[in-house]
Amino acid sequence: MTTKQQNILKHTWVKPYLKQNKKHLLLVFFLGTMTFICASALMFTSGYLISKSATRPENILLVYVPIVLVRTFGIFRPVFNYLNQLTSHSFVLKIVSNMRVRLYKNLESQALTLSNRFSTGNLLGVLADDIEHLQNFYLKTIFPSVFATVLFFISVVALGFFSIPFALLIALLLFVLLIVIPLVSLLANRKRLMQMKVIRSELYASLTDAVMGLSDWKISGKQQIFLTDYEKIEEKQDILEYQMDTFNRRRNLLFQVIVVLMTLVMICFAATNANAGDFAHIWIAAFVLVVFPLAEAFSPVPDAISHIPSYETSLHRLNKIEAANVGTKEHVNTMKGQPINITFNDVSFKYDKEQSAVLKKLNLQFKQGEKIAILGKTGSGKSTIAKLILGVIPPSDGTVQLNGQNSSSIQEDIATYVGVLEQKPHLFDSTVMNNIRLGNIHATDEEVMEAAKKVQMHSYIESLPDGYNTRMQELGERFSGGERQRIALARILLQDTPIVILDEPTVGLDAITEQKLIDTIFKALQGKTIIWITHHLAGVDHMDRVMFIEDGSVYLEGTHQQLLSSNARYRRLYTLDHPMME
Amino acid sequence: MIDKALFKLNGFKRTIGFLFVMATLQGVFTILQAIYLAMTITNLFHKEQLANQLLPMSLFFIFFMLKQTIIYFREKYMKRFSMKIGSDLRKELNTKLFNLGPNITATEGTGNMVTLNLEGISNVEQYVQLFLPKVVNMSVIPILIFIYTLTLDTTSALILLLVLPVLIFFLILLGIAARVKADKQYESYQILSNHFVGSLRGLKTLRFLGLSKKYDRNIKKVSEQYRKATMGTLAIAFLSTFALEFFTSISIAIVALFLGLGLIKGTLVLLPSLIILILAPEYFAPIREFGADYHATLDGKNAFTAISSILAKPLYKQDQKEITKWDAQSTLNIKNLTVQHEEANQPSLHDVKFTIRGFQNVGIIGASGSGKSTLINALSGFVETKNTDILLNGETISSFNNKNWQNQIYYIPQHPYIFHNTIRNNVAFYTKNSTNKQIENACERAGLSDVIASLPNGYDEMIGETGRTLSGGQEQRIALARAFLDDSRKILLFDEPTAHLDIETEWEIKQRMLPLFKNRLVFFATHRLHWMMDMDLILVMDHGEIVEQGTHKELIAKKGYYYQLVKQQSHGTEA
Structure with a gap:
């Protein structure tokens, strides 16, 4: 009209x-x-x-x-x-x-x-x-x-x-x-x-x-x-x-x-x-x-x-929010069951043309089974590394590859190769059983329980009146941050990917809960490549390599022992997490 | 039908009186308008000249307009009245909010409080504005029309009268159906909207699990289930509207038939018949109108109940005692500090006791849920304490909810709140009269200068929700700058200020914080053990109680709970 x-x-x-x-x-x-x-x-x-x-x-x-x-x-x-x-x-x-x-x-x-x-x-x-x-x-x-x-x-x-x-x-x-x-x-x-x-x-x-x-x-x-x-x-x-x-x-x-x-x-x-x-x-x-x-x-x-x-x-x-839908799908060779190595070759990344680069000429290698901790301040670019591996964003320059194939082309199947434990994993309004099973929807009840055992939640869940059929929402109150992470971890175990990215899963947990969770995570994820984005140094002794990112490049890297003995700044930071017993 | 709580509203009785007068006038004008319209038609029917109808036509016009004018002024009055009520409620609610303090937002939810204030009050206004006149109209106008019809034709009047109980029966049914519908549909709607919003929130997780692509089928499925369930309830809910309309419509038809029969028999003449026919829909109109908005007013009713329940909460009593400025010689002696939340069966804090002297730095350590935050909240006067003995410089005060105490404290939580304002105004929130020089100096000491220099508008950059987002470390620095700027507050209360920060930022902020601690009384609740090295007294908490207290050295030597905490965290150091 x-x-x-x-x-x-x-x-x-x-x-x-x-x-x-x-x-x-x-x-x-x-x-x-x-x-x-x-x-x-x-x-x-x-x-x-x-x-x-x-x-x-x-x-x-x-x-x-x-x-x-x-x-x-x-x-x-x-x-x-x-x-x-x-x-x-x-x-x-x-x-x-x-x-x-x-x-x-x-x-x-x-x-x-x-x-x-x-x-x-x-x-x-x-x-x-x-x-x-x-x-x-x-x-x-x-x-x-x-x-x-x-x-x-x-x-x-x-x-x-x-x-x-x-x-x-x-x-x-x-x-x-x-x-x-x-x-x-x-x-x-x-x-x-x-x-x-x-x-x-x-x-x-x-x-x-x-x-x-x-x-x-x-x-x-x-x-x-x-x-x-x-x-x-x-x-x-x-x-x-x-x-x-x-x-x-x-x-x-x-x-x-x-x-x-x-x-x-x-x-x-x-x-x-x-x-x-x-x-x-x-x-x-x-x-x-x-x-x-x-x-x-x-x-x-x-x-x-x-x-x-x-x-x-x-x-x-x-x-x-109407989607600017993402590009074409290339043919990808399946890598199922193979060990997977990740390489960053001269990778630079900018979110915006005008903005300064988040990552600058980064060269990284993560071999199958390696455990790497990545540290850095807010905005240093550490989470961009995770997004690049997942292929969500293509590098502005250089290549990010999994066994020689560009990660952005694998994007669709990436969940087969890379699992992610987030800071706040979402627990859906369904039963505990269904929530864990999301990791692999074909998993049997026994497999789900097996995963729950590995994350040390089995006996707790069993002790609930409805056991595995307890609805998540009712548990919202009862589940602590650490327990929520364990459920999410069980999901990742079922997903069974060769690579797992831990994206600050312990933020907000108190020290003891954190320590116990870290122990469980590393025990359960043995043999997998672990890329651990973290905000502090509790548990880094589990890792093969520790890496500090600042302004888009690696400014400190080495094994925990090397850094502890050779770098004063590292030692200083480490004592914050490990106050000595005087 | 009318909420009893409404009677307590200011000016309520006067308004009801006014509405009764207006409804009576509206009824009278409706009848008069019908009479002159019918008269015009009847005269024309009897083949009188149109030119001779000027008088009845004008009278019809006048009474029609008078009726509309009545409606106009009633609406005007009701708008004013409801706005006044809304504004009064809002003032009361805001005052209550400040009285109850942060505790209320913790129990009611921040979003809830904001929505209740903004949407809730609008709903109440609408409820008052629409509901009251409708109730009054419904109880006045049909009666007037009935009485007048009775003088014209008994049969028609009886038909109208007989239908009324049926209508009221369906109206009550509608009310019940509405409640059932509201409950049932709300429930299934809640499931759907939780599911949908939950799916959107969990998108990232689904994506990581490689399930997000397939999940849209699930959305479709649940959505369709909801549609079917809703259509089922709607089919019943609309049925009651249908019944209302059906009986209205049918009774108009029956009245018309009986009038026709009366006319054929000659027991009636055209004029009264036409009047009755014109009035019949007007007889039902108020009832139908009431039914039509019934659902809409439910929201307002619920909001009114919710607001009333908050207003009915007991006031959080303030202690009025004069308190001298905290200095190096001051003492604070606390005994029996207990905090019991209404819902919880166990107290959050139980029998806490300690003594503080001068500018001590007090660390409060424990796992999450041990009561650290509650202790800080109690010391800030945010939560109510039970039969606590507080001896401040030898004088008893009943609680820390005391202006003179709160004037001396400064509270920094994990996420200090950043107001929608410029950096300058945010930093100077506590000290509005600070000079630029002082603000810059405080920012320098908090380690903010470099960041501010890099912003396009410097100190005038907008931050907070609508402005630039700050990182967790920067938020803490803003809070620190506030504390540096306000030198008069000698008591600092920290609640997990660095738990969420990366270790480098934490270290940098620690360097900025430690100087602030000098010559101040500090309560520092954290689970980060390294802070304890810088504390003069450590309160170790577990399950709402202080299990140990002393210095770091003493507690290590004691080999108790604190020792275990340190040992567990130091796991790996010995390697």
Whole structure:
């Protein structure tokens, strides 16, 4: 209807769904329109019925047809309404179900490259909510607008049979109801909604500051300052909200003025036609009474249209994560069962052309079965090394190869060769058994339990009332960080890859838990290549090599013993983790 | 039907009175509007001239507009009223939030508190704004229309009256169905949305396990299951709406039929019949409207309950005693320090006692869950303590939730909160009147100068959630700079400040922290043992109790729990 609305209907998160489900959609439109037609027809035939009766026909059979019609429309209006509600909801749920899969696929292809803030933050929840929110776009905006439009044409054409000038006059009034008021309302509200959004995010930010920084506010004794400032923003919002409400109230009043004018026009039309003898006087009541149910069909439209900007926000967010899908798949020779060596050949990496390199001309060799610890500060590039091995990102320069094949070309099958123990492995809302089995979905129960034994969780799980069938969510509280890591480790054991990357799995654990976990990890992963990205030196004595990355290159490397005896800085750091017993 | 708690709202009774007046006026105007519309039609039906209908037509127009004006002003009033209520609730909630302190966000969840304040209050406003007028309309307008219809035609009035109990029956059914639906659907929806969001959150893990590609089938499957389950519940839920509409619609049809029969028999004339026909939908309208928004108001009702329950929490009592500035001679003697969280069956802290003198540096060590953080929180006055004897410079205070105590402390958690603001304002959060020179000096001492110099806007760079993200080490340095800047606070409380940092950063930050510890009373809770070397007193905690206390040397010599901790961590050193 409006340019903006056309845009929104052509949106990639709207149009394909409308197109795919054309038949279903037409059915919704039909049922919805029929609901209003029945409602109008009920009043129309009722008006006719009592007028006709008032002429005192000698025989009741003379009003038999209107009597039947009144009953029919009376029954069919709620029936159509019911069917319409069901079909429209079924339509929307179907679409939403498809959207979920699409959102998932989009995010899947970017799973490892999405910025941390994005993947850990609440944004994922927000995206999921956006899809739910779009349901309303169909139910509350598109459908009522379409019903009203169809009704508009039907009424104008129907009136046109009797009198073209009156039909045009009514068309004009209905046009105001259907197009002008909603459009003005959209334009007026759009600006306010945008302002509102700014204020809302301001409120959100300042409230988060208050809640998250509560201890600072409290200790600093500055609560009152916050409260006063916050109230000021709130007042701004209240004023805006009140303005919007005033606008809507006036709009509704105007809407009713048009409705009453329509009624008066209808009276004039019916009277003129009846007096001119175009139709009998008994039709007057019918024509006049039909105006009110008709107006009811139009009444949700202004509100529906003025809500469009809120859907645009959701659509915009969904669009932003639309996948820039990754390249072609090369032929890869299988390396199953073979020992795998990893080589970094003059590898440089930049995230952005303008930014400085994260890795600079790096040459590394990891032989099958080697155990290497990689240390470095935040931003030193140590996690980039892991991403390069996984082939998630290709090196800007140089090659990263597994047995001579580029890691980025193996990307699809990488899970066969490289397992990863993350900082916060996700435990799914399913049973313990299923969670471990994710490592190898073909594993038998016995194999799962075997893995659990290796990570020393078997007896604990067995001791739970539901054993391996305990749901993870219930355990959320009971499982400590160390235990969660053990479950994830059991998964990796089932995955049985020759290479395992440990990506700071012990962050946040206390020293004793950490020490025990490290011991378990190394015992369970014997024979595998272990690349351990770590933030401190507890457990490095398990390793064949220790490597420090700074500014994208290796600045310190050697065995633990070599470094301990030859490097003062290393010794100093080591004592932080191993305070001597004096 | 109306929440009892609503009665306590300011101006509630006056509002209800107002609504009754407005509803009565609306009912009267509705009837008058119907009379003059019917009169116009009847006159025209009797072949009178259109030109002679100016009077009834104008009267119809006037009463129609009067009715709309009534609605207009009622809505205006209700908007104001609900906004006032929202604003009052918000103020109360925020004040309560600050009174209860960080403890409330720990039990209720940060996100929850923010949502409750922003969305929850809007929902309550909507609830008040929509729900009240509807209830009042429903209890006034149908009665007025019924009485008037009774004066015109007994049969029609009786039909209307008989349908009402049926409608109310379905309305109650709708309420029950809505609750069942809300519960049932909410449950299955919760499962779905947990599953979906869970899958999105677990994408990385799925990817690492090589399962992410196949997993979309699972999403589809669960989504479809949900759709089917929902359609099942919706089919029933809509059935009650259907019944409501069906009886409305059918009774209008029946009224029309009886009117027709009456007219044919000659017991009725057209004018009253038309009036009744026009009024019949208006009779049902308030009931239908009430049913239509019933689900929408549930959210507001729930939010209102949630907010009320937080407001009903007992106030966290503040101690008002004057406290002198902590200095080298000050003493703090704590006995029987016990913290019991409502939900937990065991106390988080039990019978903790120790004595501190002057600018001691006190290390608090133990495994996670041993009560270190709770002790720091108790000392900060964030959690309520039970029958604790606190002797501060020989004077008894009831709790550390005392302004004069909190004015002297500075608290640094694992993740110091960074406000959405510039670096300058973040550093000067506690000391708004600091000069640029002082701020720069503090940043220098916290080791931030180089980082700040590399930022495009230097000290005016925005940080925090909407601005530049800082690394864990940089967050700690901001907190340190705050402490350096505020020399008046002589008591420092640390809660695991370096647990998440890489070892090099930890070492660098340690070098910056140690100078700050001089001439200050420091409580330092950590599981990183190396800090203990720099402490004058070590409190060793296990299961909410202090199991040992002393200096590092004493505790090693004692060969107790602390000795075991050190030994376990030093595993590998002997090699």
